[in-house]
Amino acid sequence: MKLNNLEYALVNNALRAASQRWIETPRLIGPRGSLAGKRVLEIGCGRGVGMEILLSLDADHVTGFDLDPRMVALAAQRLTKYGDHARVFVGDAEAIDAPDASFDAVVDYGVIHHIPGWQQALKEIARVLKPGGTFYFEDLLKGLISTWPAPVFFDHPQAAQFYGGEFRSELETTGLRVQKWRQLGECAIAGRASTASA
Secondary structure: OOOOHHHHHHHOOHHHHHHHHHHHHHHHOOOOOOOOOOEEEEEOOOOOHHHHHHHHOOOOEEEEEEOOHHHHHHHHHHHHHHHHHEEEEEOEOOEOOOOOOOEEEEEEEOOHHHOOOHHHHHHHHHHHEEEEEEEEEEEEOHHHHOOOOHHHHOOOOHHHOOOHHHHHHHHHHOOOEEEEEEEEOOOEEEEEEEOOOO
């Protein structure tokens, strides 16, 4: 789903970018060098801030996609300086336009709760990860998204919201084994999961 005007403003500002760069990414993935030489995919890349951060961790190549062509245009403009180390396109997480086993890592910076078919998105993430690949995720849970006043201001698909246990169970069902898990009540989760090694 595309963001409404309020959500667009919340995710496209300097404070959000700073949080992503200096707080979220170091805790979720690690310091510079953590993605050295890796091919990385960001789902719901927005204006490309996350992709730029992932490249700063020494990823060899970062691909990103978003449903919103406005966001993809902004990301493409931001990432021009990275040449063939970055690629961005309009795409859908429920049908990722990439071959099987294409990426060493996939990153979710709080996007999956926007996806009506989030279970299918997790299957797609598992499909495009290489054996031994890692899925880094941080996301919001039903306890926050479905509690007043959130439904009044945000256009999240309420019928598709999930609790932490449901998300973790679905990861395991798709073949993604949880390696690290942090949960803040039923408000938010963060962690990493990996595919089986070859």
